[in-house]
Amino acid sequence: MQLIQVSLKVNGKKYQLETPPNRTLLEVLREDLRLTAAKDGCSSGECGACTVLMDGKAVNSCLVLIGSADGHSIETVEGLHKTGAPHPLQKAFVEKGAVQCGFCTPGVLMAAKALLDQNPDPDEEQIRMALAGNLCRCTGYTKIIEAVQEAAKELHHE
Amino acid sequence: MSSTTPLLTGKSKNDKIRKTLGKVIHMQSFDYFAPRTMTELHQLLHATAGKIIAGGTDMLPQIRNTKQSPSLLIDISHIPDLRYIQENKEEVLIGALTTWSELLESPLIQKTAPALTQAAAMVGAPMTRNRGTLGGNLGNASPAADSLPPLLTLDAMVHLTSQNGQRQVPLHEFLAGPGKTTLKADECIRQISYKKVNPPFGSVFMKLGARQGMTISIASVSVLLTLDINGKIALARIALGAVAPTAVRCPDAETFLLGKEPSTALWQEAAFQTRKAITPIDDVRGTREYRYHVASILTRRALESAYTLLQE
Numbered sequence: 390m391q392l393i394q395v396s397l398k399v400n401g402k403k404y405q406l407e408t409p410p411n412r413t414l415l416e417v418l419r420e421d422l423r424l425t426a427a428k429d430g431c432s433s434g435e436c437g438a439c440t441v442l443m444d445g446k447a448v449n450s451c452l453v454l455i456g457s458a459d460g461h462s463i464e465t466v467e468g469l470h471k472t473g474a475p476h477p478l479q480k481a482f483v484e485k486g487a488v489q490c491g492f493c494t495p496g497v498l499m500a501a502k503a504l505l506d507q508n509p510d511p512d513e514e515q516i517r518m519a520l521a522g523n524l525c526r527c528t529g530y531t532k533i534i535e536a537v538q539e540a541a542k543e544l545h546h547e
Numbered sequence: 548m549s550s551t552t553p554l555l556t557g558k559s560k561n562d563k564i565r566k567t568l569g570k571v572i573h574m575q576s577f578d579y580f581a582p583r584t585m586t587e588l589h590q591l592l593h594a595t596a597g598k599i600i601a602g603g604t605d606m607l608p609q610i611r612n613t614k615q616s617p618s619l620l621i622d623i624s625h626i627p628d629l630r631y632i633q634e635n636k637e638e639v640l641i642g643a644l645t646t647w648s649e650l651l652e653s654p655l656i657q658k659t660a661p662a663l664t665q666a667a668a669m670v671g672a673p674m675t676r677n678r679g680t681l682g683g684n685l686g687n688a689s690p691a692a693d694s695l696p697p698l699l700t701l702d703a704m705v706h707l708t709s710q711n712g713q714r715q716v717p718l719h720e721f722l723a724g725p726g727k728t729t730l731k732a733d734e735c736i737r738q739i740s741y742k743k744v745n746p747p748f749g750s751v752f753m754k755l756g757a758r759q760g761m762t763i764s765i766a767s768v769s770v771l772l773t774l775d776i777n778g779k780i781a782l783a784r785i786a787l788g789a790v791a792p793t794a795v796r797c798p799d800a801e802t803f804l805l806g807k808e809p810s811t812a813l814w815q816e817a818a819f820q821t822r823k824a825i826t827p828i829d830d831v832r833g834t835r836e837y838r839y840h841v842a843s844i845l846t847r848r849a850l851e852s853a854y855t856l857l858q859e
Contacts, residue, residue: 390576410579433608446677457624521760522672
């Protein structure tokens with residue numbers, strides 16, 4: 390198995406990697422770049438715990454072959470708080486109690502960010518459909534939906 | 548450890564932990580090429596026994612659970628020439644790498660194939676739609692693939708290319724069974740095309756799954772309906788998914804509808820006739836009997852809905 394060269398931009402920072410090709414973007418983020426926010430839940434695109442943004446779009450990083458990510462721009466939760474202050478989504482998740490065990494939270498936050506970047510004023514149905522691929526076993530989703538609505542309001546004010 | 552069967556072939560330092568957990572996460576080893584042009588792709592397909600990967604949303608789970616064990620993967624996701632939605636006077640042409648999200652957002656698809664837009668909206672979650680491609684959905688050839696019923700009602704053609712040239716195959720001939728197609732080893736899917744149908748028409752896709760979002764079809768249906776000037780049925784195409792080895796058209800039900808006056812009883816009878824076209828199985832998502840039952844109900848609802856659209 391030949392190693393491949395991959396260049397990535399993650400949270401604005403450029404990386405050049407040499408890696409075996411049978412790895413996913415998620416494995417490289419977690420093991421090589423030590424960005425461990427995105428989680429390996431199901432390894433099959435069902436749970437959404439590994440959600441990151443690739444060129445601004447939400448993807449399951451466990452289903453992106455590292456070679457496919459070559460040349461693309463990736464955002465993870467680690468890049469959300471650019472100035473040290475939490476992103477309005479993060480703030481709203483804390484304030485609304487949308488985080489319990491926290492395993493799903495990084496994926497939910499990135500899926501929610503992709504939604505708000507595209508649609509700044511989503512209704513409840515649109516939020517639920519945007520988060521349909523993110524499983525949470527603690528919150529019952531209600532608090533998560535409220536937090537996304539709250540963050541949308543906050544972002545409007547900014 | 549008494550077991551001598553290695554669970555994993557990868558070489559990560561975490562393998563030991565993963566083996567202890569008993570979970571097969573790592574993928575087998577394979578070589579990898581990412582061609583940038585169609586010429587490069589054709590050369591690779593000609594010279595190797597590589598397996599094509601596009602979005603990876605079907606392929607990677609299949610590699611992980613060892614349903615696929617390619618020694619070489621050819622990643623076509625870096626070929627920009629395969630990503631487009633175009634039209635000419637008669638046809639709509641969709642590049643194989645077009646994602647579900649791109650289909651969903653396309654005004655041209657919405658105008659010429661509303662059923663395909665509806666299907667795109669119901670595939671997976673945004674993450675799957677952002678990566679999964681139309682070419683991949685065809686190549687993977689799941690009987691439950693959501694693009695297939697709408698494309699079958701449009702008499703879609705699959706355009707295949709190789710170093711030796713190109714050929715076009717009607718979609719129903721391209722599909723050969725669960726996970727099987729008539730694609731040759733040195734060929735790739737270039738694009739999918741369909742002829743535009745003159746409006747007004749009723750075009751509908753419906754599926755039944757375990758939940759609303761992010762679900763795999765237990766059964767799915769697409770209907771394309773047009774009426775003549777007297778209000779009688781001029782064109783009726785019905786295709787069902789997840790109820791036979793491939794998605795299928797229902798010729799008996801279609802012929803039955805032609806020239807008839809729309810009515811609730813007519814939809815009911817046509818829906819019942821779809822039984823002749825399908826051979827459902829028991830699986831994790833539903834039983835054979837249940838699939839017969841819902842195929843008929845979905846067809847009736849889709850016909851009613853297509854007719855309602857025509858009256859608007």
